[in-house]
Amino acid sequence: MAESKTNNSDQYKGWLYKWTNYIKGYQKRWFVLQNGFLSYYRNQAEMSNACRGTINLANAFIHTQDSCSFVISNRGTMTFHLKASSEVERQKWVTALELAKTKAITLLESDDDEDIIQSDKREIQNTLQTLSSKIDDLKNCNDSITKHGAALQRALVDLESTDNSSDGTLKIQSVMERANLFRLTSNAMIMACNEFLVLATNQGTRWQKLLQYEHERRVYLEDMVEQLGKQHSNLEKQIRKSLIPGNKNEQTISEIVECDEDEDDFYDAVDHEAKGHQFSDLLSDIHLTSSVRPPSYHSTGDSSNQGMLMSTSQSNAIKEVLVPLKVGRQRRRTIPERPNYSLNLWSIMKNCIGKELSKIPMPVNFSEPLSFLQRLTEDFEYSDCLDKAANSSDDYEQMAYIAAFTISSYANTTLRTGKPFNPLLGETFECDRMDDLGWRSFAEQVSHHPPMVAMYTEGRQWTHWQEFTMSSKFRGKYLQIIPLGIAHLLFPKSGNHYTWRKVTTTVHNIIVGKLWVDNHGEMDIVNHKTGDLCHLKYFAYSYFSREVPRRVSGIITDSNGTAKYLLSGTWDDKIEGARIIGVEEPSKGKVEYKTEQSVVLWTRRFIPPELEKCYNFTQLAVELNEMEDGVAPTDSRYRPDQRLMEEARWDEANTVKVQLEEKQRASRKVRESLAENAAQQGEDFVGYEPKWFRKETDPQTGNIIHTYIGEYWKCKEKQDWERCPDIYL
Incomplete structure (x- = not known):
């Protein structure tokens, strides 16, 4: 593997191994880090064509896995699983990526974009001036070639019409001089053309990359503006609705933001080994089919069953900001x-x-x-x-x-x-x-x-x-x-x-x-x-999994092990539930559950x-x-x-934290000393006991637990804090 190399302060390139699939595994690819974007190609010759993939580091997460491997993920839209030839090589890449990410974030968040644009404009203007001067050189060479070519042609005509040998010798010399001038002018023209071609080719490739970068930035910003526009419009509508007295059709902020997105059917495929309550394998592959269309967040279904599960008292983030929680x-x-x-x-x-x-x-x-x-x-x-x-x-x-x-x-x-x-x-x-x-x-x-x-x-x-x-x-x-x-x-x-x-x-x-x-x-x-x-x-997060991160699946069964309810969602967003109304067992060994309409049980604020x-x-x-x-x-x-x-x-x-911990250690040493003295004297020693709980046997589990004795709120009414230890400074 060729060692990665830094061409300039803003570019880093080299060979890395990229994970492709479980059949081909890791494949050698040429990676280029430039202008906050990481792109890869099959080889260096392919750089003149479109790249195979690009990640914007401004929104990317960089994780190191082991001594040679690391992962770059762009908010779930694209992920590169990469491996370097050595730990040193991997660290070089990670350092370069972190620096590029910092620059990209700074570029997006700072107010210096105008200066950068002006700098790019000046550079482009200088390049255009250089190209313009080269074109002027080409024009001058063209004029000279035309002039000397015409003179050479006239000299040749005169030479053909000459009869006197002495005059012929002089005219031959004149033709030779004209021919030399034409040859020099032609060589100058060829050199100027080559210079212009090299300059134009180099700048054209660079401008193509800059254009690609600007295009990607524009698409990213357009998507962001479009999403913000949708959220802003929906928030305005919701605020207007919330200001109408007696309005009962309120939605949560997460529902408003997601109302324009297509909803996936409530499916959750799980392998079944048909062994009683062995649900750990079952939950990874239950295939769920719904007898009716899954609910849309902007529908206001009024069935009694849905109303039971989707209470209109779900927290509204707008209300949380506008009114205090406690009257x-x-x-x-x-x-x-x-x-x-x-x-x-x-x-x-x-x-x-x-x-x-x-x-x-x-x-x-x-x-x-x-x-x-x-x-x-x-x-x-x-x-x-x-x-x-x-x-x-x-x-x-x-x-x-x-x-x-x-x-x-x-x-x-x-x-x-x-x-x-x-x-x-x-x-x-x-x-x-x-x-x-x-x-x-x-x-x-x-x-x-x-x-x-x-x-x-x-x-x-x-x-x-x-x-x-x-x-x-x-x-x-x-x-x-x-x-x-x-x-x-x-x-x-x-x-x-x-x-x-x-x-x-x-x-x-x-x-x-x-x-x-x-x-x-x-x-x-x-x-x-x-x-x-x-x-x-x-489900634990995995770099190689295509599943939604932070996913949770659940199944509710009765005392006989019969499935009654299915749960699905993520622990950082929302959970949905659906009642099971039928079960089918295909020949492939998978259980297929038929459910009622799925409903939202919980949504994050x-x-x-x-x-x-x-x-x-x-x-x-x-x-x-x-x-x-x-x-x-x-x-x-x-x-x-x-x-x-x-x-x-x-x-x-x-400073105070250290003092509190020293006080706590001193109290513990006193108790240990008392316990030791009691043991030497053959006496029973009662150690520290909680003030508001006592140890009892849990009738449900049979374990020893601390049970609340039910006196705190009464003592608060009387302001009786005599039992409280002195634990603070």
Whole structure:
């Protein structure tokens, strides 16, 4: 493989191996990086013709896979899987690509486009002047050739009419002189023509590339403007509709934006091995056919079945901006923007490989100003799914909404790569949103090693509690978090009691590259009253997969294993559900389900633009750390390092964080010393005990869990905080 080489500061070219398909594998191709575009050809000679493919680096993601391989993806529209001849060669390419991407982004976002255009105009003008001078030279040569050719012709005529030998000799000399002048003039003409041809050819090739680049930029900008125009028009229509009193046909922002796009039928193909409840393979290949046309987002179907699943109370992003969430109280709308602090990640992380995440001393630079107790409370941002489930009289429909609720808790992880603060032992957090959102929650850090959170949430028609603990390991390139706790959900009206466990979360590119999060694994939601089961599969992201990223598939079965409901969608956008009304078993061994019309169970609400620089918080996340009167002194809102970080005082926050951790370690040493003394004296020692939860045996699972004792809200009314430990400075 030829070594890649840099011709100038704006161009990089060389041989790479590109993945083509599973039959041919990697094939050798010639790649050219220029003007923010990466193009490839079969060989160098093909550069004069159209290229085989081009990626605009301004919108591309660059991922390194191993010592020689890397991937470039342009928002799902085009992906190059590439391999270099060596690790050094790969690093050269990655560096060149990152630099080109930075320049391309700067070119799109800066206000210097006019200067660049003027510079290009001046260069073109200079080239045109050079070509014009060459044309003038050609004209002068042409005039000289015409002049000397005519003189030579006259001399030859005179020579033919000469009879005297002496005169003939003189005229022959004259003809020779005329012939020499004509030959010199002709040579000059030929040289001028060659120079013009070379210059015109070189500039023509360069202009062709520039024209191709400008054409691609124009198409990209036209597409962007067209999309923005559609969204702007639809938003204006929706705003006008929302201002009409009593308007019931409201749509969410995601529905408005997508209303002009063609909708795919609700298909989900899955291989079936016909082995009871082995749904992990089944979910990857169920082929679904619908007896009716899948719903269109701009249709307002009024069937009772659709109305049951698609509640008109789905959150509207326009409303979220225009009106406060809580009647009678104006909550804060934003927090200070995240400052731009640089930090050498490798100097901190290189000694942490293989250690437990909770034992790694992390500065606030890698965090977001929320405690893990508050981050866990964000699971209820889409609590309306639970309200719809509570109002459903059909158990399978109810479970479908519960499944959508469990999936919705991962929606914000696409943007939130910051680490929440590890709670101190005894730290608590309450969130009372009963007035506006219909629920209130309370959480406590009940154990520090291993870290464990107990949480209890009550809605108007449901009760939710969970114990969250996890296993986590840092492996250099990625961080993997495996939840171990179990979540419970009870509907007192029907007596349906559901349990589930969260799936694995992996944070990629810890050391090099841009952080990104993937959620993957399998989740079983069990109804302990009826025996119904919902099996969800979160498909791990794969560079070589043609499937939609972040895909989730699910199937709901009764206690006999009969399929009743199908779920499909992505955990970062929306989930759809469809009731199964028939089953066919083709000869090829695949199960084909026939369903009713699919409906949207959950749709993500995207954050408003003003919060993008505020750690990409949702509006609920912004409100979680807002100070409130009367909360417990151990509440996360009072945590000083977290509060300093939110106020953008990071240096002070890091100092205070170390002091809090030292205080916590000192308290632990005191307990260990007391335990040791008690053991030496043969006495029983009672270690740390939670203040608002106690250990009991779970009747559903048989495990020991922390159960809420139901006294916090009463103590808050009395402002009786005597049991709260002193954990802050």
